[in-house]
Amino acid sequence: MSQETDAVLQLLGPHEERILTEWLQEAGANASRTTEAGRRAMRSDAEDMLRNLRDGLQAGGDPEAFQAAPWSGLRGTLEALSRSRAAQGQSAGETSMFVLAFKRPLFGLVQQELKARPELQMGAVWVISALADRMAQWTASTYQQTREELIKRQQQDLLELSTPVIKLFQGVLAVPMIGTLDSSRTQVVMETLLQRIVETGSRLAIIDITGVPMVDTLVAQHLLKTVSAIRLMGAECIISGIRPQIAQTIVHLGIDLQGIATKASLADALELAMAQQGFTVTRSR
Structure with a gap:
């Protein structure tokens, strides 16, 4: 595990509640149009992603190799999130923006906690950015695959309905x-x-x-x-x-x-x- 990855991992544990709170604020969980059930679902999704992100880093996951074994739990969580939101009619952009929203609280922690170690700041920012970008890409590709499967299933259903015996x-x-x-x-x-x-x-x-x-x-x-x-x-x-x-x-x-x-x-x-x-x-x- 590199020093930069270890520095990001050290930020996740002690500051989990702060990260979750600021993450949901950035994602718009407190907007007036968001229901209480919606806020609870967003928090649950964020908690699962943060936990799997931490597990991946602890297992030595490399942000550049997001398809490797250490990130399997995080990939599974992102796939479930994308499929659930696709079924609810949300767009791929909305799902990706929710994932990318966790950058801001982590950047704030890096600036605050690593200000005495400027040599680690840029490295930690890169690790966070690389992970966030790959997570967003994974949700977008999963969303696209889910929509294609849904369209094919609907086409098959229409085909069967249009040819009754x-x-x-x-x-x-x-x-x-x-x-x-x-x-x-x-x-x-x-x-x-x-x-x-x-x-x-x-x-x-x-x-x-x-x-x-x-x-x-x-x-x-x-x-x-x-x-x-x-x-x-x-x-x-x-x-x-x-x-x-x-x-x-x-x-x-x-x-x-x-x-x-x-x-x-x-x-x-x-x-x-x-x-x-x-x-x-x-x-x-």
Whole structure:
């Protein structure tokens, strides 16, 4: 442990309460918009960070090697702080500013306690600055990763919600498609539909593409792959929503849909499905 690191460590223990108080003041914990629960949470976060900072220094942690083992506890605390604040909707900047706010009380202690040792003052200031900067960088990167994971999870949830598999009646399922049909969405549709076929024992699936704005070669390939997977499960498929423009596009592209039942509307597909299942619909007075 260097003299500068040891000097910073000696400042943390005896002055912990002062550091915490000034840190929270600098971070705005006493602002009128901050609730009592918010102040308690900020103090708890500051206490955890200060404790792990002290442990890292005692273990011989080098501020230049923040990813080393001595700083594992501090990194874990910063990650938990970033994830918690990201979930609450706070920005990465707000989290980083909270971390950087502990510089001021420590700089004040260095100026006061080491004034008789000017050769250590600049070194101690450098140690504090290096640690604070790396801590802030770690919170920012963790925050970014958390937000990306949240966005991906939300996108997946929306993807699943946008491709529901509906049981129309015994033995018949329907999948209304709305929007662009790409590879990832096709994969979700296929997995969900095949799972529902197994669960319900259905023998017929209707894929309705009325809400698909455009059918090109790629979309047609996705549809054909889905139909092939359905047939491998022992079921059959009807594609509905074949509008005149889509029919012309399919013919123009030379896409072969032979052997696949197609209908202009979902109502027509439902009528065909009921006929194939042996159902007859009659109007009762």
